[in-house]
Amino acid sequence: MRSPDPTDPRQTSSRRQVLGAAAAATLGLIFRPAHAQDAVDLGLRGGSGVRSLTTAFPQKGRLILQRTRPPLLETPFEVFDKGVFTPNDQFFVRWHWAVIPTEIDVEGYRVAVRGHVNQPLSLTLQDLVGLPKVEMAAVNQCSGNSRGLFQPRVPGAQWGNGAMGNAKWTGVRLRDVLDKAGVKAGATAVRFNALDEPVVDGAPDFEKSLAIDHARDGEVMLAYLMNGEPLPLLNGFPLRLIVPGWFSTYWVKMLNDIEVLSGPDDNYWMKTAYRIPDTPFANVRPGQTGFPTVPINRMGPRSFITNLRDGASLPAGAEALVRGIAFGGDAGVQAVDLSFDGGKSWQPARLGQDEGKYGFRRWETRWTPPGAGAATIQVRCTNTDGAVQPAEANWNGGGYLRNVIESISVKAG
Numbered sequence: 001m002r003s004p005d006p007t008d009p010r011q012t013s014s015r016r017q018v019l020g021a022a023a024a025a026t027l028g029l030i031f032r033p034a035h036a037q038d039a040v041d042l043g044l045r046g047g048s049g050v051r052s053l054t055t056a057f058p059q060k061g062r063l064i065l066q067r068t069r070p071p072l073l074e075t076p077f078e079v080f081d082k083g084v085f086t087p088n089d090q091f092f093v094r095w096h097w098a099v100i101p102t103e104i105d106v107e108g109y110r111v112a113v114r115g116h117v118n119q120p121l122s123l124t125l126q127d128l129v130g131l132p133k134v135e136m137a138a139v140n141q142c143s144g145n146s147r148g149l150f151q152p153r154v155p156g157a158q159w160g161n162g163a164m165g166n167a168k169w170t171g172v173r174l175r176d177v178l179d180k181a182g183v184k185a186g187a188t189a190v191r192f193n194a195l196d197e198p199v200v201d202g203a204p205d206f207e208k209s210l211a212i213d214h215a216r217d218g219e220v221m222l223a224y225l226m227n228g229e230p231l232p233l234l235n236g237f238p239l240r241l242i243v244p245g246w247f248s249t250y251w252v253k254m255l256n257d258i259e260v261l262s263g264p265d266d267n268y269w270m271k272t273a274y275r276i277p278d279t280p281f282a283n284v285r286p287g288q289t290g291f292p293t294v295p296i297n298r299m300g301p302r303s304f305i306t307n308l309r310d311g312a313s314l315p316a317g318a319e320a321l322v323r324g325i326a327f328g329g330d331a332g333v334q335a336v337d338l339s340f341d342g343g344k345s346w347q348p349a350r351l352g353q354d355e356g357k358y359g360f361r362r363w364e365t366r367w368t369p370p371g372a373g374a375a376t377i378q379v380r381c382t383n384t385d386g387a388v389q390p391a392e393a394n395w396n397g398g399g400y401l402r403n404v405i406e407s408i409s410v411k412a413g
Contacts, residue, residue, distance in 0.1 A: 049160070
């Protein structure tokens with residue numbers, strides 16, 4: 001995480017630009033019915049993988065329509081071949097409740113900091129922009145990314161591999177905000193709430209929490225810029241929690257309430273929802289019961305081939321470029337390896353520039369198909385903590401934590 005110099009006069013200008021751009025970004029954001037522009041087949045298991053492509057959502061370009069209300073929009077996979085930073089207008093979208101503000105009054109917007117603190121706060125966006133600024137590249141991945149590939153099939157949004165994205169986030173450390181309020185002794189956790197609301201009375205408001213030491217680790221941040229621009233409304237404008245290395249369910253969007261707790265958080269979204277088997281890779285047998293569970297938390301390493309599609313044709317005997325992206329989950333990328341013989345042997349890929357341990361990292365290699373016929377290319381990532389993608393896919397009833405070694409089939413001729 002980079003910490004720009006707060007004495008730099010350019011930062012004063014930057015603050016004015018942030019607030020001015022933010023105010024402009026709230027104008028005219030009226031949701032329109034999604035209109036299918038085209039379709040794509042995600043190749044899902046046990047059900048149709050055909051999804052419409054749409055450009056009908058505000059500040060958003062061409063995305064895969066998984067659901068209209070609440071909006072679930074998936075990034076087309078070819079976007080990931082364009083670079084390590086996912087464009088804001090094609091960054092995936094996932095909301096739990098459909099009552100989402102269609103515009104934000106920036107002047108009236110406040111973030112409450114309350115609970116087990118010495119001094120409750122009500123912070124404006126300008127207050128936050130005035131705090132020491134930090135930047136971090138980090139992958140935001142939906143807990144159910146790739147759920148549509150689980151076999152047997154599980155309920156929930158049937159995502160392909162595009163419910164993820166990498167951005168350079170700019171904002172302030174959560175620790176600095178908490179220190180401003182003064183956390184009292186005995187604090188156990190910090191709970192986060194936002195401007196979205198349940199669609200029916202009595203439904204549980206979406207809230208998530210982090211243990212106090214995690215919340216104060218200096219990496220968790222409140223972001224007001226995404227790839228140098230104010231966040232799109234659907235990605236959490238004006239402020240989003242960034243929890244690097246953890247799944248997106250903790251990255252609360254349209255954040256407006258920070259509550260320091262002095263006891264356990266037993267709200268629905270921590271106690272009941274988003275829980276995983278407390279087993280290696282959160283893996284259980286279909287139908288198995290009686291296993292312990294824990295709240296979903298850290299991501300594991302993943303890697304993907306982005307410049308070749310499954311079924312691609314390559315000239316036999318000619319050198320081909322194979323490239324893609326990888327991320328280490330809750331650690332950096334140590335190595336990316338490829339196999340062209342069904343996993344019997346592996347060869348290292350060349351890693352591209354390291355933009356930060358929590359972000360995507362480009363990799364590439366060159367391979368010459370030995371002759372005409374079908375071949376399989378596999379790719380796996382090892383992170384800096386030594387965690388390696390598994391050879392076998394996991395299974396659990398929530399469709400969580402898939403990070404099996406990816407493969408594509410190609411034809412040489």
